Amino acid sequence: MLLKPYLMIPGPTAVPERVLQAMHRPMINHRGPQYEEMFRRISEGLKRVFKTQSDVLTFPAAGTGALEAAIVNTLSPGDLVLSVSTGVFGDRFAEIAGRFGAQVEKLEFPWGEGAQPEALAERLARDSERAIKAILLTHNETSTGVTNNIQALVKAKGDHPALILVDAVSALAAINLEMDAWGLDVVVTGAQKALMLPPGLGFVAMNERAWEAHSRAKMPKFYWDAQAIKKSLGKGQNPYTPPVSLIFGLDEALKMIDEEGLENVFARHCLLRDALRAGLKAQGLKLLAGDEDASPAVTAVLAPEGMEGKAIQKMMRETYGITLAGGQKKLENKIIRIGHVGYVAATDVLVTLSILDMALTKLGLPIKLGASVKAAQEILMEG
Amino acid sequence: MLLKPYLMIPGPTAVPERVLQAMHRPMINHRGPQYEEMFRRISEGLKRVFKTQSDVLTFPAAGTGALEAAIVNTLSPGDLVLSVSTGVFGDRFAEIAGRFGAQVEKLEFPWGEGAQPEALAERLARDSERAIKAILLTHNETSTGVTNNIQALVKAKGDHPALILVDAVSALAAINLEMDAWGLDVVVTGAQKALMLPPGLGFVAMNERAWEAHSRAKMPKFYWDAQAIKKSLGKGQNPYTPPVSLIFGLDEALKMIDEEGLENVFARHCLLRDALRAGLKAQGLKLLAGDEDASPAVTAVLAPEGMEGKAIQKMMRETYGITLAGGQKKLENKIIRIGHVGYVAATDVLVTLSILDMALTKLGLPIKLGASVKAAQEILMEG
Numbered sequence: 001m002l003l004k005p006y007l008m009i010p011g012p013t014a015v016p017e018r019v020l021q022a023m024h025r026p027m028i029n030h031r032g033p034q035y036e037e038m039f040r041r042i043s044e045g046l047k048r049v050f051k052t053q054s055d056v057l058t059f060p061a062a063g064t065g066a067l068e069a070a071i072v073n074t075l076s077p078g079d080l081v082l083s084v085s086t087g088v089f090g091d092r093f094a095e096i097a098g099r100f101g102a103q104v105e106k107l108e109f110p111w112g113e114g115a116q117p118e119a120l121a122e123r124l125a126r127d128s129e130r131a132i133k134a135i136l137l138t139h140n141e142t143s144t145g146v147t148n149n150i151q152a153l154v155k156a157k158g159d160h161p162a163l164i165l166v167d168a169v170s171a172l173a174a175i176n177l178e179m180d181a182w183g184l185d186v187v188v189t190g191a192q193k194a195l196m197l198p199p200g201l202g203f204v205a206m207n208e209r210a211w212e213a214h215s216r217a218k219m220p221k222f223y224w225d226a227q228a229i230k231k232s233l234g235k236g237q238n239p240y241t242p243p244v245s246l247i248f249g250l251d252e253a254l255k256m257i258d259e260e261g262l263e264n265v266f267a268r269h270c271l272l273r274d275a276l277r278a279g280l281k282a283q284g285l286k287l288l289a290g291d292e293d294a295s296p297a298v299t300a301v302l303a304p305e306g307m308e309g310k311a312i313q314k315m316m317r318e319t320y321g322i323t324l325a326g327g328q329k330k331l332e333n334k335i336i337r338i339g340h341v342g343y344v345a346a347t348d349v350l351v352t353l354s355i356l357d358m359a360l361t362k363l364g365l366p367i368k369l370g371a372s373v374k375a376a377q378e379i380l381m382e383g
Numbered sequence: 384m385l386l387k388p389y390l391m392i393p394g395p396t397a398v399p400e401r402v403l404q405a406m407h408r409p410m411i412n413h414r415g416p417q418y419e420e421m422f423r424r425i426s427e428g429l430k431r432v433f434k435t436q437s438d439v440l441t442f443p444a445a446g447t448g449a450l451e452a453a454i455v456n457t458l459s460p461g462d463l464v465l466s467v468s469t470g471v472f473g474d475r476f477a478e479i480a481g482r483f484g485a486q487v488e489k490l491e492f493p494w495g496e497g498a499q500p501e502a503l504a505e506r507l508a509r510d511s512e513r514a515i516k517a518i519l520l521t522h523n524e525t526s527t528g529v530t531n532n533i534q535a536l537v538k539a540k541g542d543h544p545a546l547i548l549v550d551a552v553s554a555l556a557a558i559n560l561e562m563d564a565w566g567l568d569v570v571v572t573g574a575q576k577a578l579m580l581p582p583g584l585g586f587v588a589m590n591e592r593a594w595e596a597h598s599r600a601k602m603p604k605f606y607w608d609a610q611a612i613k614k615s616l617g618k619g620q621n622p623y624t625p626p627v628s629l630i631f632g633l634d635e636a637l638k639m640i641d642e643e644g645l646e647n648v649f650a651r652h653c654l655l656r657d658a659l660r661a662g663l664k665a666q667g668l669k670l671l672a673g674d675e676d677a678s679p680a681v682t683a684v685l686a687p688e689g690m691e692g693k694a695i696q697k698m699m700r701e702t703y704g705i706t707l708a709g710g711q712k713k714l715e716n717k718i719i720r721i722g723h724v725g726y727v728a729a730t731d732v733l734v735t736l737s738i739l740d741m742a743l744t745k746l747g748l749p750i751k752l753g754a755s756v757k758a759a760q761e762i763l764m765e766g
Contacts (some may be wrong), residue, residue, distance in 0.1 A: 001766070002643055002651055004728040024407075260385055268385055320729065345387040346703065351730045352735040354756050358764055368759030373737050377752045381384070381741050 003321030008352050009141045012192040015249070017255035019196055022252035036236030038251050045254035048186055048196075049172065049262065050205045052179035057229040059202040060243050063169040063190030063194055066202025068096050069224035070165050070186045074210055076218035077101025079133040082123065082162065084115045084153065088143035088328045093136045093167050100219045105132075110299070111331060114148045114293035116294045117156035123206040123254040124160045130237040133213075140171035143328045145300035145337060146293045147175055153183050163213055169193060172203075173257060174269045174341045175182070184211040191246060192224055194299070194341045195263070196253045197243060200246045214382050269296035270365060271383035272340050272349050278379050279372035288335055297341035300327070301336065304365055309333045315359040319325035322355050346380050391735050393525045393553055393681035393708060393722035395575040395582050402579055405635035406628040413627060419619030421634050422613030426616060428637035432555065432578075432645065433570055433588045435562035440612040441471045442585040443626050446552040446573030449585025451479050452607035453548050457593055459601035460484030462516040463507065465545065467498045467536065471526035471711045472675055474517045476550050483602045488515075494714065495683070497531045498677035500539035506614045507543045516596075517546040523554035526711045528674035528683035528720060529676045530558055534565050536648070547597055552576060555586075556640060557652045557680045557724045568593040573630060576680070577648070579636045579725045583629045654766035655723050655732050661762050662736040662755035664742070671718055680724035683710070685717065698742040705738050729763050 007014050028034050046056035060064055071093075075081065081102040083094035086109045098104045107123055109115050115137070124132065139145050154164055163185040168177055174194035179187050182361055184207070191201035206226060207383070212281065230241040244354065257265060273296045280287060280301055288300035303309040309326050310333050316322040325337040338352060353372040361367045390397050411417050429439035442449055452478075458464065464478035464485045467491045481487045490506055492498050507515065518540065523530050537547055546568040551560055555570070557577035562570050567590070574584035577614070587607060589597065597609055611622040640648055656679045660670060663684055671683035686692040692709050693716050699705045708720040722737060737753040744750045 001647070001654075002726070002728050004726075004730055006730065161604075192542075225688050234536060264384075271384075323732075343385070343387075345385050347387055347389065347705075347734045347738065351734055354733040354737065354760060355730065361760075369755030369760045374753030374758045377737060377741050377744075381744060 006322045006348060006351055008322055008324055008339050008348065010193065010341055011190070012194065012336060013339060013342035014344070015198055016196055016253070016256060016343045018256060019249045020253045023249040026246055027244055030242055031237060035244075039238070039247065042235045042251050042254060045258065049119040049254070049257065050179050051177065051181065052187070052205050052207065053231055054179070054205050054207045055233055056203050056205040057226055057233065058238065058242070059204065059224070059229070060200065060240065061202040062199060063188070063192070064092065064200050065224070066188045066190060066204050067093055067167055067169070069202065069226065070188045071097050071102070071206050072100055072217070072219040073204070073206065073226040074163055074165065074186060074213040074217050074225050075102055075134055076216065077303060078103060080105065080131045080137060081134045082107055083136040084120060084138070085109070085139040086113065086115050086138060086144065086146055086148060088137060089141055089167060089169070090136070092136045093138065093156060097136065108304065111144045112146060112288040114146050114192055115153060116147065117152040121158065123158040124162070124301040125156060127160065130161055132160070132162045134165055137164060137166045139166055139168040139177060140175060140295050140297050142298055143331065144288055145295045145298045146289045147171065147295045147297075150177060150184070150211045154182050154184065162338060163210060170297050170341060173262070176266045179205060180209070191250065194342045195250065196251045197246055200243050201250065224307050266296070266321070269341065271380065272344055272346065273299065273378040275346070275379040275383070276338065276340060276349045276353065279349070279376035282371045282375035283357065283367060295380065297339070297370060299338045299340065300331075300335045301338065303336060304360070307363060307365065309336045311363060312336050315362055316355060319362065320355040349376055349380070387466055389705045389731060389734055391705055391722050391731065393576070393720060393724055394573070396579065396722060396725035397727070398581055399579055399636070399639060399726045401639060402632045402635045406632040408631055410627055414620060420619075422630065423619045425630065425634050425637060428641065429586060432637070432640065433562050434560065435588050435590070436566065436590050437590045438613055438616055438763065439563070439586050439588040440609055440616065441621065441625070442587065442607070442612070443583065443623070445582060445586040446571070446575070446585050447475065448607070449549055449573060449587050450476055450552070451573045452585065452587050452609065453571045454480050454485070454599065455602040455604040455607050456484055456587070456589065456609040457548065457569060457596040457600050458485055458517060459481070459545055461486060463488065463492055463514045464517045464519060465515045466519040466723055467521070468492070469496065469498050469521060469529055469531060470494050470524040470551060472514070472524055472552070473519070473521045474519065480519065494527045495529060495671040496673070497529050498536060500532065500535040503536055504539040504541065507540060507545070508541065511556065513544055515543070515545045517548055520547060522549055522551040522560060523558060523678050523680050524552040525681055526714065527671055528678045528681045529672045530554065530678040530680075533560060533567070537565050537567065539626060543634065546593060551696045553680050553724060556645070556648060559649045562588055562590070568596075574633065577725045578633065579639065580629055580632045582632065583626050649679070652724065654763065655727055655729065656682065658759040658762040658766070659721065659723060659732045659736065661757035662732070663760035666750060666752045680722070682721045683714070683718045683725065684721065686719060687743070690746060690748065692719045694746060695719050695742060697735070698746055699738060702745065703738045703742060705735060732759055732763070
């Protein structure tokens with residue numbers, strides 16, 4: 001049976017036709033005026049999306065590379081780093097810091113829950129010597145479908161001087177984040193989520209406090225050195241050869257975000273999340289995250305009793321062409337994750353729900369056909 | 384709100400990414416060996432799709448041009464032609480014949496119903512002098528969503544010597560048609576329906592009886608002259624410059640049909656039609672064609688009492704990004720037509736039904752949300 005693929009994973013996400021078209025252009029000189037004009041425009045666009053006046057640095061890299069850049073540009077071996085972790089990606093941020101010699105202390109929360117600001121405040125209150133140099137936060141924990149309340153966590157920090165480093169890889173441009181207004185020192189994202197690009201670009205924005213830290217930071221770096229990027233940025237360039245096609249695509253994706261309006265993009269992600277969750281609940285499925293912490297970018301659904309998550313993924317993919325993500329680490333095979341970040345429309349949610357109905361029915365679950373779609377339609381019509 | 388466009392009209396239909404990619408190649412010499420090799424392969428592929436051993440002639444033209452070619456290559460001014468018409472496209476075929484001086488007699492059937500073989504048999508029985516030179520049939524009447532039973536109509540012809548000319552523009556490669564086995568003399572189709580291409584190519588297959596008729600046909604022709612096409616085809620070429628990009632796309636589309644299997648393509652169209660109709664009926668909507676004549680390519684739905692067809696189309700398109708077709712001529716504003724021909728999957732049917740639910744609700748119709756999707760899911764899971 002002919003299938004039309006739907007890629008409903010939390011990255012890489014569907015790339016709009018417009019962006020693909022923009023990428024399909026001949027190479028240009030990355031040291032010439034045409035590139036410079038485009039890259040300056042992109043840099044301004046990135047600032048709007050990060051909601052910052054600081055420069056946003058572009059690295060040819062995966063999001064994980066940009067996380068590493070955030071660490072090595074602001075910290076020194078031996079620094080005490082408090083890692084607020086709510087899942088796989090919080091753990092990874094901590095692991096990078098540890099690998100470069102930071103002394104990492106973890107403030108962990110159960111997978112499927114958001115970080116509690118009170119717990120952070122309590123830990124920092126005990127740090128009377130102000131030994132903690134940085135706090136690592138995850139805006140959207142992709143492994144559990146939880147969005148952490150960054151604003152509340154920063155408030156909980158109070159006047160503690162630790163830097164705030166935020167992994168916003170799966171969040172930025174999907175979930176509101178106000179780098180300057182909220183006082184975030186470093187914010188990191190990647191291309192392949194809400195920026196609607198293929199993977200291959202990482203972004204790091206650093207405010208003045210972060211640049212001050214950079215001047216003292218002793219972790220070794222060459223490729224990730226923010227100073228080199230910033231210097232080139234002044235000339236509308238990159239220090240090392242950029243992936244020109246992705247830069248073409250980024251220019252177009254930022255135009256699309258501007259046209260839709262960033263606040264409208266956020267509202268869309270919330271509406272689609274609400275519709276999807278209503279549909280899943282109408283089918284009696286259990287969601288890993290509660291409504292309070294529910295991510296506008298990815299939704300984790302517990303595999304029904306006695307059913308393997310991978311069996312659902314396989315049925316969705318092979319029989320109906322819908323690709324979902326599975327669980328990671330201790331959640332492997334226990335959940336399925338539905339990505340709805342970036343170039344996602346109401347029709348994608350309706351397709352996913354109606355096909356999930358069919359897949360679960362085929363796998364023997366008693367499903368009320370149509371119930372999930374009805375619940376989603378009701379939410380979508382209000383939106 | 385971000386919309387992803389779904390083009391659910393009976394042509395031009397959605398073009399698969401693979402075909403678009405294939406078309407996106409540099410021009411080649413249409414008189415060179417690379418073109419010849421490709422065009423010979425295409426010609427064999429077209430024969431398989433037409434289910435004929437006769438040559439299939441390719442014209443750079445709209446489907447209507449190919450209908451004209453069918454007429455002018457087989458008929459002479461003054462010839463008596465019996466046009467079996469079940470809608471707009473049956474009428475058009477007749478009009479072309481008339482414009483070139485044929486004496487056209489219409490055998491008309493109510494719009495929304497298939498042609499009755501008995502009526503054809505009865506008319507031919509009265510033609511004791513065998514004056515009727517050709518019978519014009521429409522395989523799939525796109526304006527009403529009716530598929531005529533070509534095999535039964537040909538049987539009804541019995542041993543009457545009239546040529547059978549079949550407009551299969553919206554049917555070929557979607558609905559089974561066996562040119563040789565059923566004894567069809569001329570079969571016509573276009574690129575932009577089940578062949579999954581952008582518009583711009585028309586096809587005419589002529590059997591030996593049709594070529595005999597060609598040798599006597601007096602209607603004036605140059606561009607449409609089948610003899611010129613056939614002569615060039617012997618060299619793997621076209622007499623006049625072909626639209627090379629469309630030919631690249633055709634090569635790829637025929638590969639896709641071969642990979643899926645032509646019989647599977649037919650089965651898919653039937654399954655999707657059945658699912659769509661079940662969903663529409665579950666919502667209490669009235670369908671123009673009965674189950675017996677229902678087209679696997681396009682479904683016409685009566686606009687609910689007091690509602691304009693165009694209002695439904697507008698709501699579907701502007702609010703939800705789904706483009707449907709409207710009614711033509713006397714059905715204008717009275718029906719909406721949902722195209723499901725060519726590159727169409729189960730997900731397209733589910734999207735169309737769930738969005739139609741929402742559009743009709745917004746237009747004030749009491750809709751049982753989820754009911755249409757449930758009915759379609761039940762059919763799709765059996766398929």
